[in-house]
Amino acid sequence: MAETDTASIRADGGVRSIARAVEVLELFDVEHPTRSLRELVESTGLPKTTVVRLLATLDSLGLVADRGDSTYGLGAGFLRWVTLSQSLWEVSTEARRIMTQLVDTCGETVNIYIRQDLNRVSIAQVEGTTTVRSVVAIGVPYALATGAAAKILLTGAPDQVIRGLVEARPDLELEPLHREIASIREAGYSVTHGERELGASAVAAPIHSSDGRVIAALSASGPTSRFTADRVGRYVDAVTAAATEISAAGLGSVEVFL
Amino acid sequence: MAETDTASIRADGGVRSIARAVEVLELFDVEHPTRSLRELVESTGLPKTTVVRLLATLDSLGLVADRGDSTYGLGAGFLRWVTLSQSLWEVSTEARRIMTQLVDTCGETVNIYIRQDLNRVSIAQVEGTTTVRSVVAIGVPYALATGAAAKILLTGAPDQVIRGLVEARPDLELEPLHREIASIREAGYSVTHGERELGASAVAAPIHSSDGRVIAALSASGPTSRFTADRVGRYVDAVTAAATEISAAGLGSVEVFL
Incomplete structure (x- = not known):
């Protein structure tokens, strides 16, 4: 794991x-x-x-x-909860199709993360096509403070969540975090290297609800060695385009929870 | 529930x-x-x-x-365990097809139960076609002592399970239970009325592994008012035939646990 x-x-x-x-x-x-x-x-x-x-x-x-x-x-x-958790949390067929296309474009593992309390959780994943690839477990809570997807989710989080996060993590300070979040919100994407894990990089962009809220983050992640300066521009283009497509298509029934 | x-x-x-x-x-x-x-x-x-x-x-x-x-x-x-629990516990397509045919024949809700410790658990269900029907939840442990499917599972349980059951339930006695289990084993099916719940009846038959062990019970259950003397014969025929068919086809990957 x-x-x-x-x-x-x-x-x-x-x-x-x-x-x-x-x-x-x-x-x-x-x-x-x-x-x-x-x-x-x-x-x-x-x-x-x-x-x-x-x-x-x-x-x-x-x-x-x-x-x-x-x-x-x-x-x-566990069969008690299989049908229900699938019907609640599975993303739409259209969103999954767009994720698969993104994997075809960039080769990296693609995830859709949502925020749960002070964590982020992948609710959908399409694995990358290369041998060395990013592996995160679906459904497992990861820190909301580190990684490109986390940063994107923070742009949609209420202020009390950001304050709660700073209280829980002595390594974070409120003002710098606020500034970083504002910058990422303006840029419309986030790129991180080695934040969550040494040698792991990611590009993420926001998925919006029909009323414009940031409800999820689409990320492509893999080894830092592949996230080179000349490649990362293409990754950013591909991830932001796919996130916009998913926002337009809708994430599925899961949206009632977001 | x-x-x-x-x-x-x-x-x-x-x-x-x-x-x-x-x-x-x-x-x-x-x-x-x-x-x-x-x-x-x-x-x-x-x-x-x-x-x-x-x-x-x-x-x-x-x-x-x-x-x-x-x-x-x-x-x-819960998404952590959806794929795994499905791949472990879902019955084969062929078993499910036979269950659906049985529902078409008798109209009652059909379940496949397995034994877990001193409980029985439905791992697969096809709902009946009538409005008044038997409702049990998939994956939820029920008592191993009552109901037709429980009796069938007991015919395949090691003696220590039967002793454990008698210890846990003061209403049971070892000798009468042993006699009942032996009779049901000989008959090859079980019919119960109101054992698990007043007004609920069931017919069950054993599903065998390829080496002849009783690994599961196939049951059709519904309101006692429909399990009349003239009908129950047909139900027994249909359920035992379907259980034999499923035994021949195999229950699927779940068998490694049974």
Whole structure:
């Protein structure tokens, strides 16, 4: 799994066992449909007894399937929320088509991010065509403070969110952040190198609702080595054009949440 | 939501806040994509402060989306598990086709149940064609002790599960249950009336793996008024034939968990 910023958010997040349960469940992904008890203990850094108790609880709720021989998989209980979360959060076919075209143009991985509270979350992804590519997990909260998509989302965030972000992150200061956001709003796009992760670059542009609000960010991201000065201009053109197209086409039913 | 037996399991389920979080998340379904704080407080019976704290935690983990004005929806964080849980738990196209044919034949709602620990869970459903129909939620754990599908699953359960079930349910006794299971195994189907719920009837038959184990139960369920003596024979024929067909066709990738 790519590194996330959720751990820090969780530390003061109220009910710690819920955060721990999600931490365990996050370890199951398409590359790791099953996990051994040992892997779960090592990856979480939690005591074995804690992991065993969490697994027993999640098993009784149908969220984890005990396969015997100390290996576990994601439980059938998630089927409760598959249809609903898809119908709520899947972007329109048209938006996905435009994302795919953008991947064809620039070769980099394309994501649509939305803001959730003080995080950003990818709700749609089309993977890049090259071997070395940007990998972020769909649905996983990342920091709202770093990366091109985060900056774009901040241009649409209410002032209380920006203040909340500054309070939560001692490395941020309100005035410089306000200035940066204003500049990005004016430019209509954002380019970052190594902000979220060393060696990772991204170009992002805003997706607007029909009433003109910034509701999402379209980003193309990949290794900094490919985001060269002569290429980045083309990337910016392609990403802003695609974001404008998606704004016109509509993001789909997800817009009621944004 | 239909009544579930999860509440009783949860009471002694270890980490209570996880169970409470799932209880809140279960209140979101296709019929209720958003819920007001008031509805969540009333439906869970938890103190308002507890629900507010749970929602804040779930929000920070991306599992709940705060829409403002004290209404909440299921968060984009579930997208983490949509692809994986679908690829793990969706039944084969062929199995689904056979289920649809069975609905066409008998008109009742058809489910495929699997056993998870001491529960049964529907992993696939095709709804009946009549207005009054059986409604169970996909992915939600129900009791393994009651209902035709539960009885079929018990014919494939190891003895320790049957003993565990008897320990957990004071209304069950080991010897009569063993006798009942043996009879149902011999008959190859089960018919129940009002076991899980007053006025609800079901016919179920076993789905076998290629090595002959009972891995799932196929059930047709509906109002007892339609499960009349002259009809139930046809239902039994149709359900057992469809279960045999599904066993031959294979249940799909889900079989690795069963």
